Amino acid sequence: EIVLTQSPGTLSLSPGERATLSCRASQSVSDSSLAWFQQRPGQAPRLLIYGASNWATGIPDRFSGSGSGTDFTLTISRLEPEDFAVYYCQQYGSPPGTFGQGTKVEIK
Amino acid sequence: QVQLVESGGGVVQPGKSLRLSCAVSGFTFRNYAFHWVRQAPGKGLELVAVISYDGSNTYYADSVKGRFTISRDNSRNTLYLQVNSLRVEDTAVYYCTRGGTSDVATGSFHWGQGTLVTVSS
Numbered sequence: 001e002i003v004l005t006q007s008p009g010t011l012s013l014s015p016g017e018r019a020t021l022s023c024r025a026s027q028s029v030s031d032s033s034l035a036w037f038q039q040r041p042g043q044a045p046r047l048l049i050y051g052a053s054n055w056a057t058g059i060p061d062r063f064s065g066s067g068s069g070t071d072f073t074l075t076i077s078r079l080e081p082e083d084f085a086v087y088y089c090q091q092y093g094s095p096p097g098t099f100g101q102g103t104k105v106e107i108k
Numbered sequence: 109q110v111q112l113v114e115s116g117g118g119v120v121q122p123g124k125s126l127r128l129s130c131a132v133s134g135f136t137f138r139n140y141a142f143h144w145v146r147q148a149p150g151k152g153l154e155l156v157a158v159i160s161y162d163g164s165n166t167y168y169a170d171s172v173k174g175r176f177t178i179s180r181d182n183s184r185n186t187l188y189l190q191v192n193s194l195r196v197e198d199t200a201v202y203y204c205t206r207g208g209t210s211d212v213a214t215g216s217f218h219w220g221q222g223t224l225v226t227v228s229s
Contacts, residue, residue: 001170035215037153044203044219045153056217088153092207092215096167097143099153 002027002091006100012108019076021103023089028069033093036065036074039102040085048087049074079105110134110218112204117223124194128223130187130204137185138162141207141214144178144189146200147222156202157189161210172198194227201225 003026013019023034032052037045047056049065052072062077076083084107089100116128128144144156157178158167166178177190187204201222207214 030213033213033215035217037216044221045216046219047215047217050208050215050217090153090155090215093213095165095212096158096169097155097213097215099145099155102152 001096002029002094002098004089004091004098004100006087006089006103008103009101010104010106012106013079014108015079015081017079019074019079019083019105021074021076021087021105023067023072023074023100025070025072025091029072029091030093032068033091034065034067034072035090035092036063037088037090038083038085039088040082045088076105110206112206112218112220114202114204114220114223117202117225119226119228120194121229122195122227125190125192126194126225128189128191128202128204128225130189130220132185132187132204132206135206137180138182139210141210141212142178142180142187143205143207143216144176144187145203145205145216145219146198147203148197148200151200154200155216158207158212159187160212165212167212191225194225196227199225199227 036049039045203222204220205216206218208217
């Protein structure tokens, strides 16, 4: 089973700042089969990025994903108030698929 | 649009069983793989089980192997999760998610709103 480690655990930033979230895999993720999700309190997670760098439908371009192999990054170029939430990565190249433990982006 | 609606959650005693269901609409059910993902209160996401488009391939997390069974009825557009021998640590919101392809090697691209299972004596 591939273990995903997200860092940092919590990111304290102000609106308008840039956020950089990391997801590191214990072994190579095949075909860059990595997704990013946003979860706001009381809501189900929402797909942001799939295939490491492809936007899901309706996702604003201030969100971007990059990386391959074992190291992946989600970048939020300028934080909007609605972006303060928890973010998860998921690898799905090796079934059954696994999630990282999450990064909370909070208002500083 | 894509809709997934879970049901079947509730309060149950340790050792008992439940069957969770996920009814879908807005797309062709038989073309996609599905997952059950759970989230314990205040915790992160755990992928519990995945099933291919035709039910021929299934995978389970080690924490539920032998106790949980994922299945699907393509004639009823419904996904199921049979949960047996429930433990207190199975308490969570259980989400039904749809993959992006028919194969089990797919992400959780669409999510339902979840159904809460509480295991307590």
